[in-house]
Amino acid sequence: MIPTQATSPERAPLGHVPDSIPSLQAPGLWRRMACWLYEGMLLFGVIFIASYLFSALTQTRHALDNRHVQQAFLFIVLGIYFSWFWAKGQTLAMKTWHIRVVDAQGRPLTQARALLRYVLSWLWFLPALAAIAPFGLSGAESAVIVLGWIAVWALLSRFHPQQQFWHDALAGTRLITSHPLNR
Numbered sequence: 001m002i003p004t005q006a007t008s009p010e011r012a013p014l015g016h017v018p019d020s021i022p023s024l025q026a027p028g029l030w031r032r033m034a035c036w037l038y039e040g041m042l043l044f045g046v047i048f049i050a051s052y053l054f055s056a057l058t059q060t061r062h063a064l065d066n067r068h069v070q071q072a073f074l075f076i077v078l079g080i081y082f083s084w085f086w087a088k089g090q091t092l093a094m095k096t097w098h099i100r101v102v103d104a105q106g107r108p109l110t111q112a113r114a115l116l117r118y119v120l121s122w123l124w125f126l127p128a129l130a131a132i133a134p135f136g137l138s139g140a141e142s143a144v145i146v147l148g149w150i151a152v153w154a155l156l157s158r159f160h161p162q163q164q165f166w167h168d169a170l171a172g173t174r175l176i177t178s179h180p181l182n183r
Contacts, residue, residue, distance in 0.1 A: 024106050026163040027099050027177050033154055035097035042093055043078070050077040079118050086114035090178060100178035101168075109173060120167040124153055 026032075054073050060066050085091040087109050090100045101117070103109055109117070128149035132142050157165045164174050 024102075024174070024176050026157075026175055027097070029154060029157060029163070031097055032099065032157075032165075032175060035093050035099050038096060039091060039093035042091075043081075046077065046081055047074060050074055079115065082118045082121070083111055083114040086117060086173075087111050094178070098178050098180060100176050101173055102176055104172045104174060106174075106176070113172060117167065117171040117173050120171045123167045124150055 027035075051070065051074065054060070054066075054070050058066055058069075060070070082091070085094075086101050089102070089108055094100060101109060101114075103113060125146065128146045131149075132145050137145070154165070157163055160166060160169055162174065168174055
């Protein structure tokens with residue numbers, strides 16, 4: 001078959017990434033969610049060290065003292081953590097699961113785009129947290145609602161044309177499979 005102008009890769013519109021390029025295909029949902037869960041476990045260490053540093057520097061003696069300032073501090077620390085590693089292509093969890101984050105054209109992220117992805121990634125949690133805030137629910141009820149929203153948000157990626165998470169689509173980023181280097 002002879003390619004026509006519309007299907008020829010040389011004639012593709014600027015910014016268009018063909019879905020047929022295997023290196024730009026999204027990893028499977030289960031692998032992305034396993035990476036997400038592993039990332040959460042690794043973040044315990046980041047949050048622990050940052051919280052310890054905050055408590056030591058502010059001389060906080062009680063966990064509820066300076067709670068909102070500490071939350072803002074942790075938001076910034078996590079923003080730095082993710083922006084730094086995403087601009088380099090992947091976090092430790094992403095390396096383990098052979099996943100890389102790139103922009104829509106397959107190029108490495110800029111710091112600004114990585115920061116935008118970080119802010120938009122809060123869509124995993126904020127809608128559910130905002131929905132439960134006025135009701136004073138128990139911890140178990142809140143956990144069910146938040147985990148339910150996370151499952152819904154993950155499954156919504158099935159409706160994206162390239163199976164990407166919607167915060168990635170909004171940020172102009174995409175997750176791809178990153179094959180390990182042969183040594």
